[in-house]
Amino acid sequence: MKMWTIQAIKASALPLLGMSVVTTTLAAAPDVPYPKGYRDWHHVKSMVIEEGHPLFASFGGIHHIYANDKAMKGYRSGAFPDGAVIIFDLLEAVRADHAITEGQRKVLGVMHKDAKKYASTGGWGFEGFGGGDPANRVVGDSAASACFACHQPQQAQDYTFSRLRD
Template sequence: MPGYIRHAVIIVSVLGFIGGPSWAVDPQPAETAPTAGSPVFGVTLPAGYRDWPFVSIAHEAGDKPDIRVILANDIAMQAYREGTLPFPDGAIIARLAYTYEASAQNNAVFGREQSFVAGEPTNVQIEVKDSRRFASTGGWGYGQFENGKPNPDEKLVNSCFACHNKLPAATDLIFTGYAR
């Protein structure tokens, strides 16, 4: 093998080992990359969002009890970790919701009902910070997705800002704080 080819093979191998080639295809399944965005805001599911860092977890009670995992992209995570508000443009926060269920297996081991786990997924909500594009909604654009597809209900998507807007301005309209 000529020297220049051997060097190219070594360089490509090292780059692949370090972090993968920049031209690699994101291995996310098709359902996490819808072709259409959410109504009103045009927000889409970001590629690789399920691999983002953990922000927090929440349990919602009431008519539709669920358990929620909050994830954030690198821009949002840096702001969370440094306590920088408002979030900078490019910050994206993902909320993954699941039914909240008792674990029969775990409870059998413990001898009483005390263990609850995430059940079936219900939806994913995405918030994207772009202070120019979404100026009328505090700089945030919203989308809700079921089975990887945007929910087409404009009333539902518009209701996101209505609730977030009730939060103190000091939170940058974000419900979830960083769980350290």
């Protein structure tokens, strides 16, 4: 299994920066908490990033997006309240017998809304847990700024990419 590192996450985010350069330096942000029980939350959507996509090297696989109740209010209103948590669950995509199935968890990405704690990144804290292990934090402060740089063009949607389906 490919191990996720800060360098891999930064490398995948940097091409997305393009003309959007972030000059904010983060102070030691409070840790984004591990989201216990997130698989019981609302499933927002799923997608697969396949070979040929610009983010395949770092984010290739099956993606599931989950949202807690506060995040669901944000999806519906367009403004996410403090306490909203969005999960990006990335799993290996295993191809066999003309089917794509879930393999090992690569990383569990978390966006946690707290306007005061994470003021320098649009009110969102970012973290990734390698293999879904709560003790294996792979983002940290410097990479969080890279996460935010990728999300910054989504300011009109409170820095989120995903949307609820009709």
